[in-house]
Amino acid sequence: MNDRTVDYAALSGIIFLICIIIVFELIPTERVNTKTVNQVYLTKNEDNNGEGHHISMEMNRDDNMEIPLPDSIDYDDIDVTYDIIEKRVNIYFELNKDNIDVTKVINTTDKTEGISYKSENGKLNIEIILNDYYQTKWDVNNGWLYVRFFPIDRSKPVVVIDPGHGGFDVGANVNNIYEKDINLSVCRKIEEMNAGSDIQIISTRGEDYYHSVEERAAFANTFSPDLFVSVHINWYQDAGINGTSVLYNSVNGEAFGTSYWLAGILQKNVVKSLGTFDMGLEDGKSIYVVRYVNVPSALVELGFITNQSDLQILTSEDGKRKSAAGVYEGIRQALKEMGKIQN
Ligand SMILES: [Zn+2]
Structure with a gap:
């Protein structure tokens, strides 16, 4: 290695460092921008100088x-x-x-x-x-x-999902296994599956909260959604009874785009995904959310908490995932038939 080579090495080293600095300056980092904006906002506010319009534009961008x-x-x-x-x-x-x-x-x-x-x-x-x-x-x-x-992104079709029960209202239960928890877990998975998709899903609860059925229906109706789907687990005194059923509102008939039509699609998809016994559809006109949400609405009873075989499915991670997949595929199929989504 001679002196000249060393000079070149030192020179290229310096050029390299300069390049690194330039590249780092150019990389857009959202956090850095965000902080800068906030500092501007705080400083301006403390100084109370009047460039309000400029500041509020910055604030909106930050949001x-x-x-x-x-x-x-x-x-x-x-x-x-x-x-x-x-x-x-x-x-x-x-x-x-x-x-x-x-x-x-x-x-x-x-x-x-x-x-x-x-x-x-x-x-x-x-x-x-x-x-x-x-x-x-x-x-x-x-x-x-x-x-x-x-x-809420209104440019997409809107679907309200409703994990049944919550809070002090535990729903059906056996041996400290509560329906409210399974319903919530399944609906959270539906939201996860839908992340970044062409559908706007809104859940009536993402936590263990109590809300009355009247509150849930009123909440859903404020969005005039395309569909409403409530998720529940069934209960029966005879532990031998098992299977999946979906409740519909018989008051609005059995035509395309009605509660009955939606219930049929959900029933088919959930049974296919879960492998549970197909109990068919049930008249749910006495169920508040089925009756009083003003759009095609249905209530899925995934299975029976009182039946060993259903319980095993519903409490397993795989069973909850399949429950969510069945409901989600049903929602997608219904929106497709309505012409709201492509595939
Ligand atoms: Zn229930």
Whole structure:
């Protein structure tokens, strides 16, 4: 190695470093942009100088809620729950002496109506009230908790799903196995299967919340959805009775696009996916959500909690996944027949 070679090596090394710096400057990092915007927003606000229009455009682009976390709190320490019917987000984490500085909470969305901080059972509960029905996502990054709110996408066909029961209303149960939990688990899987698809699915609950059937029907009706599907588990005193059935509203007839038509599609798809006994369709005009949701609506009874063979299916991960797949395929087929989706 001679001197000249060393010079070239040093030179190319410097050029390489410069390139690296340029490349890093050019990589768009959303978080960095977000922070910059917020700093602008805070600074302007503190200075109270009047460039309001410019600031509000920045805020709209940002559109989230940012909560500074104590060093001791990370993603796994946080529990976020959302009650869409109540338009309420609750964020819980262990309260300690590094309590969050609420003056540093940044709200750059116009989708909230209020935020409050309470101590509950040794935990901090941050409660956000929203001004409409949104879907929410949250994430932790660099010591900040970000909560975002997404409007319901009305450009897609809308389907409301309804995990039956919840809260103190456990539904059918045997040996501390509650219908409400299976219904919720199946509906969460339906939402997961649908992520990023051509259908907007809205669930009446994503958590163990109680809502009356009147509230659920009223909530569903505000969207005028394309379909409504309630998910339940059956119960019978005779443990020998097993199988899947779907309830429909006999009041609106048996034509195409009715509750009866939807129930038939769901029944076929769920039985095929689960391999359960086909009990056929049942008149559900006495069931509130079937009767009073103003669009094709049906209530799926996946199987019997009182039957060993059905119970085994419904409590297994695979059985819940197949239940979700059956209902989801039924929803897709119905929307296809309605001409709302392509395939
Ligand atoms: Zn039920």
